Amino acid sequence: MAETAEAAEAAMGLRERKKLQAGRRIYRTAVELFAERGFDNVSVQEIADAAEVSKMTVFNYFRTKEDLVFGPMEEHFEDAANAVRDRRPGESAVDAVLRGYLEMVENRDPAVGLNAEPFARQVRRLVMETPVLMERAFLAAQKGTRSLAALLAAETGDAVLATVAAATLSAARNALVEEHHRRIEAGESPDDVAADAAERARQAFGLVENGLRGYAVRR
Numbered sequence: 001m002a003e004t005a006e007a008a009e010a011a012m013g014l015r016e017r018k019k020l021q022a023g024r025r026i027y028r029t030a031v032e033l034f035a036e037r038g039f040d041n042v043s044v045q046e047i048a049d050a051a052e053v054s055k056m057t058v059f060n061y062f063r064t065k066e067d068l069v070f071g072p073m074e075e076h077f078e079d080a081a082n083a084v085r086d087r088r089p090g091e092s093a094v095d096a097v098l099r100g101y102l103e104m105v106e107n108r109d110p111a112v113g114l115n116a117e118p119f120a121r122q123v124r125r126l127v128m129e130t131p132v133l134m135e136r137a138f139l140a141a142q143k144g145t146r147s148l149a150a151l152l153a154a155e156t157g158d159a160v161l162a163t164v165a166a167a168t169l170s171a172a173r174n175a176l177v178e179e180h181h182r183r184i185e186a187g188e189s190p191d192d193v194a195a196d197a198a199e200r201a202r203q204a205f206g207l208v209e210n211g212l213r214g215y216a217v218r219r
Contacts, residue, residue: 022053022057022061023061025051026047026048026051026053026057026058026061026062026068027061027062027068027071027072028119029047029050029051030042030047030051030062030068030069031068031069031119031122031123031126032122033046033047033050034068034069034126034130035122035125035126038130039065039069039126039130039132039133040130040132044058044059044065044068047068066132066133066136069123069126069127069133070133070136070137070140073110073111073123074140076111077140077141077143077144078144078147079100079101079104079111079144079173080097080100080144080145080148080166080169080170080173081144081147081148081151082100083096083097083099083100083101084096084097084148084151084152085151087099092209093152093165093169094169094205094208094209097169097173097205098201098202098205101173101176101201102197102198102201105194105197105198105201106194108190108191108194112176112177112180113177113178113179113180113181113184113193114180114184114190114193114194114197115190116184116189116190121184121185124181141170141174144170145166145167145170146166148166148169148170149162149163149165149166149167150162152165152166168208169205169208172204172205172207172208175204176197176200176201176204179200180193180197
């Protein structure tokens with residue numbers, strides 16, 4: 001995935017490449033300042049000054065202060081819905097979400113928690129430690145689940161079961177991602193975590209596919 005992004009950037013014209021680089025500089029500057037001083041204690045003007053751009057330029061790239069953290073990653077909250085929308089003929093929604101997830105695991109995608117790069121971990125800690133950002137993350141995740149539910153409802157005609165299916169698929173995927181984060185924060189490498197990620201994912205989505213019948217029966 002990184003090689004693909006690099007190839008795409010290399011194919012850009014000079015103006016587009018400079019624009020992309022400026023956006024990245026603003027983003028990284030903002031995250032570093034937020035991590036150092038706290039999200040609420042840094043103004044957009046201070047970010048602009050540190051990135052050596054105008055305040056207006058910051059807002060040309062990022063609509064709000066929260067977007068300075070979420071802008072580059074918020075699209076990933078739609079990953080499950082996109083996997084189902086683009087699934088192959090004969091492929092179920094469960095299989096589509098699983099396949100998309102496993103592709104991201106194979107690519108060590110930060111969006112599924114498989115990146116030990118310090119900056120990526122810094123972004124996560126910033127979100128986890130900032131209530132307004134946690135709320136934004138929750139709402140974005142809910143929006144992604146609703147998008148998946150709407151897609152399934154349009155295909156099946158049953159909004160209630162579509163909502164249950166979307167919530168269950170999202171919960172399974174989120175639990176797997178959180179486990180990746182937990183293990184890497186504890187010191188494991190992304191490769192170590194990824195080594196058994198496929199098996200864990202198949203078990204988790206198998207539970208979704210088969211329903212909860214027979215699960216945790218009290219003896």
